[in-house]
Ligand SMILES: CC(C)[C@H](C(=O)O)[C@@H](O)C(=O)O
């Protein structure tokens with residue numbers, strides 16, 4: 192099928208602005224590739240919570256779940272919190288509710304974006320962090336204990352089932368990347384198995400599962416060494432599955448290497464659902480000014496099209512994904528577009544319009 | 551007093567080599583500064599475990615505990631493990647046994663070391679990560695549960711007592727740095743309080759304690775944002791206390807920014823004891839070749855002298871610490887010494903001898 196039903200959840204802050212740019216790009220894609228999108232808007236976020244007492248409309252989750260894919264902007268606001276002081280982050284709820292176990296966060300150097308690393312090989316950065324997104328430390332969200340104002344605890348949970356799913360997902364991803372981009376087909380689990388039993392267990396299950404993919408080069412790396420090596424030689428890595436909180440940390444580090452959160456797209460994938468969102472948040476400091484960088488959101492649209500294309504056998508959707516990526520590279524690498532976050536003067540709309548035109 | 555009893559635990563692998571270079575430097579310091587060191591060697595490590603069934607000699611901990619300071623090289627070996635698969639890491643045991651709650655890991659750009667970041671301000675990197683080293687996630691070491699080969703758990707513990715100690719320590723450190731180096735006197739707790747109650751608790755206790763140090767600018771930062779900002783603008787940070795595992799990750803990331811683990815010293819400080827060691831491990835791949843970079847070990851000696859000087863009112867020890875730091879800067883910045891880890895050809899002994907001569 193070439194016709195898709197999208198749940199569009201722009202959220203708040205710059206989420207609204209980058210989603211507008213994404214919509215412009217989606218419009219261009221519809222025209223050029225004989226694709227059609229039915230967009231259903233679903234509000235939500237911290238402001239929604241403040242106004243209505245709920246983060247999402249009552250049927251919001253259900254409606255999102257019925258779509259072919261969810262496009263998510265950003266939600267959350269520093270001053271609006273739950274009574275226990277933790278933040279309103281519906282994307283976390285959705286990862287759990289839809290069992291979106293694979294948080295796919297590609298870190299790819301975009302030509303033209305000023306280099307962050309001094310090493311000349313920075314241009315070769317092309318890796319994917321796959322953040323397990325339903326358990327790990329985040330299994331403790333809302334469940335931590337505080338005892339007598341003296342001590343507090345949170346417990347990390349690693350299950351065989353999810354680790355197997357994650358490993359299978361990563362092996363397939365590495366295989367797919369090898370076929371389409373010539374990468375080495377390597378999957379490196381990032382853990383801390385030298386100290387923690389839960390990670391030793393994760394590693395064991397990882398290797399057991401990876402053994403079913405003999406064409407894939409399966410390895411492991413310690414989280415601390417990986418934090419170092421992502422700074423020293425990120426071009427040496429391919430697909431990096433890891434625990435939820437480790438993935439949270441490493442994917443921001445990775446975004447830093449390629450120019451910041453404005454260039455880091457993401458996909459949260461489960462067996463039955465896919466949610467696509469930029470790695471950045473609502474950025475209250477710049478919200479409403481039209482200066483947000485929509486590249487991460489636009490590249491998330493490309494990830495969505497790739498996933499829809501694969502799932503529904505739509506080569507038009509896959510072609511559209513490639514066209515978006517190439518247009519982004521052209522806009523920054525050849526046309527010298529420069530967003531505010533890298534010291535330029537091209538605003539959110541300008542970037543969205545330019546990429547739409549290139550398509 | 552100007553006479554100190556040191557427990558010297560070189561360990562294994564390159565630990566032995568860098569400790570030799572450190573001994574040369576200590577010898578020079580003795581001559582130049584009217585200090586005297588009584589060095590008591592204590593063996594230990596993974597090979598010791600393999601040979602004797604114990605990581606340290608029976609009275610090893612006790613002897614180390616009676617010294618004025620512990621100089622530690624590196625211990626641990628990939629192939630020699632505990633029956634449960636976790637690594638032999640006596641430094642972890644010692645942090646617990648001696649309640650060395652403050653893992654002080656300075657990240658300072660050394661002139662002459664090739665820049666890792668493209669930004670011209672890389673030279674201004676001068677921050678200290680203070681890794682809480684007795685609880686946090688590491689409270690779960692050896693205690694994680696594996697249930698039916700299906701699920702595994704590890705629990706992080708944050709206590710009020712240790713968080714208060716850590717905060718006091720960091721406020722004093724920031725004050726001292728402000729006085730001696732002109733830094734801004736800022737302490738930024740790194741946490742994930744937006745999601746986890748244990749971190750929300752840690753942050754609460756942090757601010758309660760920091761309020762007793764009104765001259766210190768106390769702030770907080772999320773771990774993911776910090777991983778990004780350490781890549782984007784590390785020169786903006788001063789003292790960064792954080793949970794044990796976060797500190798493990800961030801200090802390796804930080805070491806990456808200044809040329810690698812070979813340049814990253816550390817001090818593990820408690821109320822009654824201090825242990826000083828390079829942040830690197832035993833490096834089995836290069837052990838025995840004389841090519842290890844001893845700078846981190848030598849700078850750890852400087853941290854030891856600073857601490858002894860402060861504790862025992864020895865200005866000679868403090869002067870010696872400064873002399874070591876200046877000699878390191880001179881060796882790399884002016885004499886163009888280049889260790890193998892940064893593409894040079896100056897071996898372990900050569901660096902040790904040169905710094906000793908400069909002193
Ligand atoms: C907003 C926050 C709770 C969230 C997370 O920690 O997962 C964000 O950092 C992310 O990476 O999606």
Ligand SMILES: CC(C)[C@H](C(=O)O)[C@@H](O)C(=O)O
Pocket residue numbers: 385386415626637639641642798829831
């Ligand atoms: C060797 C390892 C167990 C240790 C740790 O995790 O603390 C090391 O990485 C460190 O930073 O001292």
